[in-house]
Amino acid sequence: MSSNDNFFEKVYEVARKIPYGRVTSYGAIAKYLGAARSARMVGWALNASSTDDTVPAHRVVNRNGILTGKHHFSGINLMQQLLENEGIKVKNLQVVDFESLFWDPSKNL
DNA sequence: CCCATGACTGAAG
DNA sequence: TCTTCAGCCATGG
Numbered sequence: 750m751s752s753n754d755n756f757f758e759k760v761y762e763v764a765r766k767i768p769y770g771r772v773t774s775y776g777a778i779a780k781y782l783g784a785a786r787s788a789r790m791v792g793w794a795l796n797a798s799s800t801d802d803t804v805p806a807h808r809v810v811n812r813n814g815i816l817t818g819k820h821h822f823s824g825i826n827l828m829q830q831l832l833e834n835e836g837i838k839v840k841n842l843q844v845v846d847f848e849s850l851f852w853d854p855s856k857n858l
Numbered sequence: 859c860c861c862a863t864g865a866c867t868g869a870a871g
Numbered sequence: 872t873c874t875t876c877a878g879c880c881a882t883g884g
Contacts, residue, residue, distance in 0.1 A: 775866055779866085789867090821865060
């Protein structure tokens with residue numbers, strides 16, 4: 750079910766709760782899960798979630814608001830297209846007004 | 859077992 | 872303010 754103790758599942762849970770039109774960072778998710786030093790593992794988990802379309806991985810970017818994972822999506826601009834489809838503007842692989850669109854799970858969850 | 863890589867981050871210069 | 876370095880931990884060779 751949804752309440753698995755697996756790290757990957759936890760990452761998916763948080764990712765699914767990211768509000769429409771908002772974004773967050775790998776570190777924010779890691780910190781919320783109690784593994785602030787494992788931001789890279791969050792990225793790893795999201796990489797494994799590529800086959801799971803219930804996980805909005807495109808809403809997760811790095812701390813600079815840059816779409817570092819766009820290369821892992823199908824096609825070249827899919828990640829950016831998905832974000833812009835939600836009203837998020839992306840300029841040169843970077844989320845415009847990132848600080849305002851940023852959603853912190855530890856503060857809103 | 860050791861070494862290199864990676865969807866990252868924070869500190870130092 | 873921007874650039875560079877080191878720490879982090881799992882996975883693969």
